[in-house]
Amino acid sequence: MVTVHLIALSFVFLTMVISDIQAVQWFFGKKQVLSEEHLRRSHYAMWAGLIAMIVSGMFLAYPEADYLLHNVYFIAKLLFVATLIVNAVLIGRIMHIATTTPFATLSSHEKIVLLSSGAMSLVSWIAAASIGFFVL
Numbered sequence: 001m002v003t004v005h006l007i008a009l010s011f012v013f014l015t016m017v018i019s020d021i022q023a024v025q026w027f028f029g030k031k032q033v034l035s036e037e038h039l040r041r042s043h044y045a046m047w048a049g050l051i052a053m054i055v056s057g058m059f060l061a062y063p064e065a066d067y068l069l070h071n072v073y074f075i076a077k078l079l080f081v082a083t084l085i086v087n088a089v090l091i092g093r094i095m096h097i098a099t100t101t102p103f104a105t106l107s108s109h110e111k112i113v114l115l116s117s118g119a120m121s122l123v124s125w126i127a128a129a130s131i132g133f134f135v136l
């Protein structure tokens with residue numbers, strides 16, 4: 001099951017690199033707007049990767065649930081995963097902005113929401129993976 005967990009993580013990593021390349025192109029104005037089709041595909045791929053991580057993680061955790069549920073690092077990992085779920089819902093609601101509006105023309109509020117969501121996602125993925133690799 002660890003192998004499934006790691007394959008799902010590799011899939012998420014690849015999807016994130018592809019999505020972030022698009023996001024950076026939009027951010028710097030190299031692309032005025034992004035393709036709705038590409039964005040929707042990347043978003044669904046991230047959801048599929050996240051769900052695969054959660055399901056394989058549950059199988060991994062089940063045999064040692066008593067110990068893990070008293071482990072502060074595991075609880076922290078679950079909080080990062082919860083943040084990823086909330087953030088994925090938020091991204092689903094706001095990503096259409098990138099298909100209609102150049103980043104430079106957005107209001108400061110919209111820019112802050114988008115950049116915070118990107119930062120939250122990056123930090124949570126790195127934190128959840130680091131706890132898995134170096135602590136559990």
Ligand code: HEM
Nearest residue numbers: 002009050053054057058060061081125128129132133136
């Ligand atoms: C969604 C984000 C997640 C990421 C990025 C992530 C990442 C990782 C990584 C990199 C490992 C180390 C695998 C290895 O030993 O080489 C790991 C292990 C583990 N993960 Fe996750 N994981 C995630 C979600 C979850 C969830 C939701 C659960 C439980 C419900 C979970 C439970 C575990 C357990 C129990 C281990 C230890 C496996 C072992 O060594 O016996 N993970 N995780």
